[in-house]
Amino acid sequence: MKQLLADGSGNIFQISKCFRNNEQIGTCHNPEFSMLEWYTVNADYRDSIAHTEEYFAEVAPPGTPEHLLPPFRIESMHNLCLTYAGIDLDKLQTLGKLKTAASRLGITVSNTPETWESLFNRIFLTLVEPEIPQDRPLVITEYPAQIHCLAANAKNPYYKERWELYAAGIELANCYSEETNPDRIEEFFRAESAAFATRPYAPNAAIPDIPHDFHKLFSNPAKPFPRCSGTALGLDRLLMLFGGFDTIKGVILFPLSDTI
Amino acid sequence: MIKAGQIEKGMALLIKGAPFIVVEREFVNPGKGSAFVRAKLKSPSTGRVLRETMKTQDSVEDVTVDDRDSQYLYNDGENYHFMNTSTYDQFEIPMASFEDYQYLMKDGEIYRIIFWETTPLDIIIPYKVVYKVAEAQDAIKGDTVTGATKVVVTETGLKVKVPIFIKQGENILVNTETKEYIERVNK
Numbered sequence: 001m002k003q004l005l006a007d008g009s010g011n012i013f014q015i016s017k018c019f020r021n022n023e024q025i026g027t028c029h030n031p032e033f034s035m036l037e038w039y040t041v042n043a044d045y046r047d048s049i050a051h052t053e054e055y056f057a058e059v060a061p062p063g064t065p066e067h068l069l070p071p072f073r074i075e076s077m078h079n080l081c082l083t084y085a086g087i088d089l090d091k092l093q094t095l096g097k098l099k100t101a102a103s104r105l106g107i108t109v110s111n112t113p114e115t116w117e118s119l120f121n122r123i124f125l126t127l128v129e130p131e132i133p134q135d136r137p138l139v140i141t142e143y144p145a146q147i148h149c150l151a152a153n154a155k156n157p158y159y160k161e162r163w164e165l166y167a168a169g170i171e172l173a174n175c176y177s178e179e180t181n182p183d184r185i186e187e188f189f190r191a192e193s194a195a196f197a198t199r200p201y202a203p204n205a206a207i208p209d210i211p212h213d214f215h216k217l218f219s220n221p222a223k224p225f226p227r228c229s230g231t232a233l234g235l236d237r238l239l240m241l242f243g244g245f246d247t248i249k250g251v252i253l254f255p256l257s258d259t260i
Numbered sequence: 261m262i263k264a265g266q267i268e269k270g271m272a273l274l275i276k277g278a279p280f281i282v283v284e285r286e287f288v289n290p291g292k293g294s295a296f297v298r299a300k301l302k303s304p305s306t307g308r309v310l311r312e313t314m315k316t317q318d319s320v321e322d323v324t325v326d327d328r329d330s331q332y333l334y335n336d337g338e339n340y341h342f343m344n345t346s347t348y349d350q351f352e353i354p355m356a357s358f359e360d361y362q363y364l365m366k367d368g369e370i371y372r373i374i375f376w377e378t379t380p381l382d383i384i385i386p387y388k389v390v391y392k393v394a395e396a397q398d399a400i401k402g403d404t405v406t407g408a409t410k411v412v413v414t415e416t417g418l419k420v421k422v423p424i425f426i427k428q429g430e431n432i433l434v435n436t437e438t439k440e441y442i443e444r445v446n447k
Binding site for chain 2: 024026108111125
């Protein structure tokens with residue numbers, strides 16, 4: 001899709017199948033699922049919140065309960081961590097400081113080497129995510145910059161212009177102001193590729209190559225890459241919630257959980 | 261020692277030296293990152309609930325346990341009293357650790373109790389159990405709505421939503437995990 005954007009497509013969307021086999025098959029996940037992904041040019045992650053609200057208002061069937069409808073509740077990751085874990089992320093940017101805070105919070109020390117990202121995720125998953133308000137869909141904005149991704153940096157360099165949407169406690173969508181700096185994009189893929197090599201995957205798992213030319217899409221002087229924001233939304237999960245189903249099986253024709 | 265990725269519901273783990281039972285376990289992958297195991301653990305001695313999120317490759321100390329058939333005698337409002345059916349030893353399990361079990365266990369019935377050395381860790385209640393209906397209101401005449409339900413109370417005091425045709429004194433099969441009615445049992 002970024003190739004199309006580089007080519008001047010303007011606003012685009014697609015609905016396509018995605019495959020993720022490293023997640024628990026259960027009420028909210030099937031390894032093959034449908035993703036709705038859209039990019040809006042001359043827009044940032046904040047604009048995408050409004051677009052997503054419009055989309056929800058448009059597609060929600062009559063009688064959809066209020067906790068699944070816009071307006072969304074918008075909270076920064078910084079504030080949620082302050083409220084539910086009592087920690088100030090601005091002051092915990094080194095692994096050492098985060099470790100000290102984590103042990104004060106009763107988070108078990110990992111007995112294998114751990115990155116800042118992993119420890120942050122464990123704090124978030126243990127203390128914050130189970131507590132987030134569910135009276136409205138919740139947009140968690142400004143994810144830590146130490147969680148590497150292709151989102152642009154926020155004004156505060158500790159964070160990225162990124163949000164995730166939760167409804168009924170279920171993770172539904174992920175959005176960035178897209179990074180357009182070619183050097184940072186190249187660096188991201190190099191780091192990803194190196195990280196893949198060290199992750200404890202199955203012995204025969206393929207390690208994806210760096211897409212060597214990808215960053216060039218962002219440095220073509222003849223066609224400057226547009227400022228844009230992209231959102232990816234798990235369509236099956238949305239249908240499940242809007243349709244009032246308890247499990248994702250309700251909206252998938254041949255769920256894998258039926259065959260195992 | 262096992263890897264956190266191998267943790268399963270019902271397992272006993274040693275956390276900071278104290279035994280805990282895994283009551284819930286799920287794998288979570290925030291964003292597209294690596295996988296974590298999020299577990300809810302319960303202390304069988306205090307009922308304290310612990311939430312832990314571990315990396316799947318972290319190691320955790322599992323506990324070697326054995327099970328002993330024991331007869332449920334009664335509860336005194338604070339403890340469940342059991343008797344080991346082979347040694348006739350009596351022992352107690354705090355009710356706070358297994359709050360709703362008083363509505364699931366029948367006096368005099370034999371249950372499997374999981375022990376870690378001399379400490380009882382878990383009471384195993386079969387997934388499906390037949391209970392006698394102790395209290396049920398008669399169906400209201402003319403109430404023919406399909407799928408109409410009412411609430412009955414079993415011999416153990418468990419409240420179960422059942423179809424309206426169930427009468428007092430009848431036996432019903434109940435899912436003890438969800439506490440939902442499965443079917444009427446004729447016997």
